Structure formats: C-alpha cells, structure tokens
Amino acid sequence: MGSGEEDTGGGGGAVRGAVLKALVVVGGVLLLRRLRRSTTRWDHARAVADALSGEKFSREQARKDPDNYFNLRMLTCPATEMVDGSRVLYFEQAFWRTPEKPFRQRFYMVKPCPKEMKCDVELSSYAIRDAEEYKNFCDRSKDQRPQPEEVIADIAEHLTTIHLSRCGRGKRCLYEGSTPPEGFPNNWSGASYCTSDLSIHKNGEVHIWDKGFDIEGNQVWGTKAGPYEFKPAPKSKYDDMFSPLNFSAPLSLEKKLDKAYVIDDQ
Structure with a gap:
C-alpha cells in the first residue's frame, strides 16, 4: 500500500x-x-498620430529665452479617419493666455510613407476651408464639433509635407524628418517658400522649426535660434482644458511679434 x-x-x-x-x-x-x-508601416503612422495628440507648451523656452520664443499652446486631437486608414488630426496654436483665440489652425494627415520612399511616416498639413468653425475643436464635446463627413469636406489646399523616419539608436527622438530642401510655396511676409523640421521625442516632446525664405534664400520669418520645443502639459491640465493655466510668463511676449514666429503664414 x-x-x-x-x-x-x-x-x-x-x-x-x-x-x-x-x-x-x-x-x-x-x-x-x-x-x-516587425513593426508595420501603419504602426509607425499610429505612433506618430498618438504622439502629436494632446496639449503641449513652449513654456520653458519662453522663460529661458523670451527674445526668441513665446509661450505657445499647441493642441492636437483626432478629427476623423480616411477610407484608406489615414488619420486626420486637427491642430491649432495659440498664446497660452488666450487659448480660445488660436492664430494657426491646420489639418494634419498622417499615413505611412509610399513604399518606394526611404521613410516611415508621411505627415501632410492642409488648410481648413472655414477655420472659424473649428476654433477650439479639441476643447469641445464631440457632439459640438464638426462631424467626420464635414471634416473631410473642409480639407482645403495642401500646404506642406514632412517625411519622418524612426530615429536611430542612442538618439533622444523617436521620429524626425523635414520637408524637401526646396520647401513649399509660401508668400507670407515676403517669403517665397517655407521649410519645416519636426522631431518627436521619447518624453512626449514635439520640436517644430518652421522657416520662411525669400526668393534669394534669405530667412524672413521663423526663429533662427532653433526649433520650438513643445512639452506635454500635466494630465490634470488636459483633463480640464477650460481651467486657467497659471504660468508666470511676461505679458510683453505676446506683443513682440517681430517675425520671430509666424502668426498667419498661409
């Protein structure tokens, strides 16, 4: 037993x-x-769209170098999705003191780069047919926003395209890219064409450097010191966008528009 x-x-x-x-x-x-x-082409596109979304500020730059940078609020959120899977984001920028009055509004279309190109994500910006109707789009409840079919109908002329690639090992960024060297047509403030550089960082930062050049290649608008560095707002702030943002930046920043930043470039 x-x-x-x-x-x-x-x-x-x-x-x-x-x-x-x-x-x-x-x-x-x-x-x-x-x-x-392996990471698919659409995985890269989704990662870029997600990284761009949210509320971000250039607060630290404005404090450290007020002669070259303003304290700006960058706000981006999903607007709709195209039949081919491309994501359409609504983007706006405003001074932090007046977030309800954006001075720049765009649609971003995010999709994989064409297979024949050596890049991962194609990020194109488009004008908005009736920008006034989209002010504070992200701050509104979904039933108070233009609906997806309206968004598609309101995508106007193409402005720029940036081709982004995954950053190499050892870099702080996740994706980086720029417009072609010849840029895109732009006639704001004496410019003949404009260029853009964009990088998305691991800590959620988005660095943007927009510049305008005249026909002779002289820079006529945009910062010369380097890109704007937009850092994510605390989640509590994004959860309550209607609450005042009590940042201590000089009022004079908003009055010193000496072509250091484009306010209405298209």
Missing part, C-alpha cells in the same frame, strides 16, 4: 514536470514570435 502511494506521487510529479516544461516551451515560442514581429 505504501509503495503504491509512493509510485503514484512520483508519476504525478513527472506529469507536472512535463506539463511545466511544455508551457515554458510554448511561452518561449510565443515570446520569440512577438519579439520577431
């Missing part, structure tokens, strides 16, 4: 051991498959 019980216990342990080994093997195979699964 005792011997029989001992044999049964030993057999049960062997079975449990075999099952455990099988689970480990299966788990290892699944993990290996997951690690080997």
Whole structure:
C-alpha cells in the first residue's frame, strides 16, 4: 500500500514536470514570435498620430529665452479617419493666455510613407476651408464639433509635407524628418517658400522649426535660434482644458511679434 502511494506521487510529479516544461516551451515560442514581429508601416503612422495628440507648451523656452520664443499652446486631437486608414488630426496654436483665440489652425494627415520612399511616416498639413468653425475643436464635446463627413469636406489646399523616419539608436527622438530642401510655396511676409523640421521625442516632446525664405534664400520669418520645443502639459491640465493655466510668463511676449514666429503664414 505504501509503495503504491509512493509510485503514484512520483508519476504525478513527472506529469507536472512535463506539463511545466511544455508551457515554458510554448511561452518561449510565443515570446520569440512577438519579439520577431516587425513593426508595420501603419504602426509607425499610429505612433506618430498618438504622439502629436494632446496639449503641449513652449513654456520653458519662453522663460529661458523670451527674445526668441513665446509661450505657445499647441493642441492636437483626432478629427476623423480616411477610407484608406489615414488619420486626420486637427491642430491649432495659440498664446497660452488666450487659448480660445488660436492664430494657426491646420489639418494634419498622417499615413505611412509610399513604399518606394526611404521613410516611415508621411505627415501632410492642409488648410481648413472655414477655420472659424473649428476654433477650439479639441476643447469641445464631440457632439459640438464638426462631424467626420464635414471634416473631410473642409480639407482645403495642401500646404506642406514632412517625411519622418524612426530615429536611430542612442538618439533622444523617436521620429524626425523635414520637408524637401526646396520647401513649399509660401508668400507670407515676403517669403517665397517655407521649410519645416519636426522631431518627436521619447518624453512626449514635439520640436517644430518652421522657416520662411525669400526668393534669394534669405530667412524672413521663423526663429533662427532653433526649433520650438513643445512639452506635454500635466494630465490634470488636459483633463480640464477650460481651467486657467497659471504660468508666470511676461505679458510683453505676446506683443513682440517681430517675425520671430509666424502668426498667419498661409
């Protein structure tokens, strides 16, 4: 009787051991498959769209270098999705003291780069047919916004396209890219064409450097010191966008529009 019980216990342990080994093997195979699964073109596009979305400020730059940078609020959120899967984002910028009065409004269209190009994400900006109707789009409840079909109808002329690539190992950024060297047509404030550089960082920052040049290649608007660095607002602020943002920046910043930043470039 005792011997029989001992044999049964030993057999049960062997079975449990075999099952455990099988689970480990299966788990290892699944993990290996997951690690080997390559990031798709649409994964990159979704990552860029998600990184651009939210409320971000150039507060720190304005404090450190008020002669070259304003404290601006950048706000981006999903507007609709195209049939091909491209994401359309609504984008606006305003001075932090007057977020209800954006001076720049755009639609961003985010999609994978064409297969023949050596980049990951194509980010195009478009004018808005009736920009006044879209002011504070992200701050409104969904039933108070223009609906998806209206958004598509209100996508106006193409402005710029930036081709973004995944940053190499060791860099602070996740994606970076720029417009072609020749830029895109732009006639604001004496410009003949404009260029844009964009980088998305691991900490949620978005760096944007927009510049305008005359026909001879002289820069006529945009910062010369470097890109604007927009850093994410605390989540509590984004959850309650209607609450006042009590940042201590000089009032004079908003009055010193000496072409350091484009206020109405299109």
